Amino acid sequence: MSGRRTGRRATVLAGAAAAAALLGSVLIPQTASAAPGAGGGGRGGQRLPAVVDGGAWDAGHVQGMALDRKRGYMYFSFTNLLVKTDLRGNPVGSVTGFTGHLGDLDFNERDGRLYGSLEYKKAESFYIAVFDADRIDRMGIDAQTSDIVSTVYLKEVVKDYTADMDGNGVFDGDTADTRDHRYGCSGIDGVAFGPDLDGRGGSGRGGGSSAGKRDASLLTVAYGIYSDNARPDNDHQVLLQYDVRRWKKYERPLSESAPHTSGPAHTDGKFFAYTGNTTYGVQNLEYDAASHNWQLAVYEGKKPDFPNYSLFTVDGRAPAVRGPVRGQPEPEEGTLLTLARQGLYDRATGVRGWHGPGEYGLVSLGDGRYYVAESGTVEENGATKQTGRAVLHRWTGRTPNPLTPVRGAAQ
Numbered sequence: 001m002s003g004r005r006t007g008r009r010a011t012v013l014a015g016a017a018a019a020a021a022l023l024g025s026v027l028i029p030q031t032a033s034a035a036p037g038a039g040g041g042g043r044g045g046q047r048l049p050a051v052v053d054g055g056a057w058d059a060g061h062v063q064g065m066a067l068d069r070k071r072g073y074m075y076f077s078f079t080n081l082l083v084k085t086d087l088r089g090n091p092v093g094s095v096t097g098f099t100g101h102l103g104d105l106d107f108n109e110r111d112g113r114l115y116g117s118l119e120y121k122k123a124e125s126f127y128i129a130v131f132d133a134d135r136i137d138r139m140g141i142d143a144q145t146s147d148i149v150s151t152v153y154l155k156e157v158v159k160d161y162t163a164d165m166d167g168n169g170v171f172d173g174d175t176a177d178t179r180d181h182r183y184g185c186s187g188i189d190g191v192a193f194g195p196d197l198d199g200r201g202g203s204g205r206g207g208g209s210s211a212g213k214r215d216a217s218l219l220t221v222a223y224g225i226y227s228d229n230a231r232p233d234n235d236h237q238v239l240l241q242y243d244v245r246r247w248k249k250y251e252r253p254l255s256e257s258a259p260h261t262s263g264p265a266h267t268d269g270k271f272f273a274y275t276g277n278t279t280y281g282v283q284n285l286e287y288d289a290a291s292h293n294w295q296l297a298v299y300e301g302k303k304p305d306f307p308n309y310s311l312f313t314v315d316g317r318a319p320a321v322r323g324p325v326r327g328q329p330e331p332e333e334g335t336l337l338t339l340a341r342q343g344l345y346d347r348a349t350g351v352r353g354w355h356g357p358g359e360y361g362l363v364s365l366g367d368g369r370y371y372v373a374e375s376g377t378v379e380e381n382g383a384t385k386q387t388g389r390a391v392l393h394r395w396t397g398r399t400p401n402p403l404t405p406v407r408g409a410a411q
């Protein structure tokens with residue numbers, strides 16, 4: 001574990017910038033064979049392998065993972081490339097040609113589709129990309145010319161990202177060196193399906209079709225947040241919820257040359273979790289049905305007055321409550337989430353959390369086990385390729401790191 005982060009922070013920040021240069025590269029997996037300990041992972045089986053190797057790719061670093069357990073596939077987002085493997089790590093399909101930033105993923109068992117966050121910061125456009133997962137059946141599918149990918153525009157994110165917070169009439173764009181961006185919003189990354197975070201069900205905000213909302217699996221989208229120690233209004237994680245059962249009418253093909261703005265006018269919920277500022281917000285978001293908790297994996301923040309944990313657990317059994325969103329330029333009320341009474345506790349700020357992994361990918365199996373992504377690089381013919389592996393862990397709840405690799409998964 002100790003070396004996990006070494007040398008990787010640089011690739012994290014360089015990943016998006018490098019992405020555009022890598023298009024058109026030949027997609028040959030460097031590691032197609034089954035990983036050590038990968039036995040017993042047949043399609044549709046309940047026994048899951050200790051490791052699923054996502055391969056080595058001429059792409060950005062691994063950003064997120066999703067598991068289609070029923071059909072036996074793992075999906076890996078490599079910033080500008082989506083890779084689908086079977087559970088032995090054999091690549092069975094890929095989608096390429098993204099010039100934006102493809103971040104975290106989740107698989108929606110209800111409609112058999114894969115959802116991922118997709119950012120075009122320069123174009124001030126933020127989307128959820130929806131993949132027709134069954135049709136990802138070959139390598140090198142082009143994201144823009146294939147109808148396998150559709151996109152839905154998130155107006156709420158654009159509104160906060162482009163907010164002219166200093167009121168000088170100018171939006172300063174994709175930079176942390178500004179007071180603009182409400183809540184410090186840099187876009188979106190973490191995504192996960194899970195229950196209504198306000199826990200009341202049918203609160204009415206969703207309108208007439210909110211009946212059964214309590215049981216609904218809502219797409220939950222977390223903001224990216226710029227790291228900035230100089231402002232007090234960026235200490236929350238911001239989570240939006242959407243009922244995607246009403247999304248068909250918004251879906252449009254991915255057109256990077258002419259970005260569309262088709263998407264829901266309102267969210268089905270907006271929530272704040274007080275964690276202290278982090279570096280690019282929630283990288284990976286996951287709902288764990290076993291504990292009813294949400295896991296928020298981040299790159300640590302840098303504010304000296306905060307504990308700067310790398311993993312936060314939101315108590316999914318505690319209904320969200322109305323209260324002040326701290327640190328805003330004008331007093332503001334919002335719907336506040338509660339961090340679970342677990343892990344490390346920082347008395348000064350009241351923040352709880354962990355020094356745990358998950359910032360490159362985190363998939364709950366709903367039984368106390370998680371796949372955790374390991375990010376790495378390999379040199380091949382003088383070129384650096386990005387690797388991603390899903391490694392099975394068990395939640396122990398021990399501090400500081402509550403996730404430990406299962407036997408056969410340790411390196």
Ligand SMILES: [Ca+2]
Pocket residue numbers: 164165166167168169170171172180
């Ligand atoms: Ca401004």
Ligand SMILES: [Ca+2]
Pocket residue numbers: 063103104189283284359
């Ligand atoms: Ca990310």
Ligand SMILES: [Ca+2]
Pocket residue numbers: 064065104105106190191192284285286362
């Ligand atoms: Ca996720």
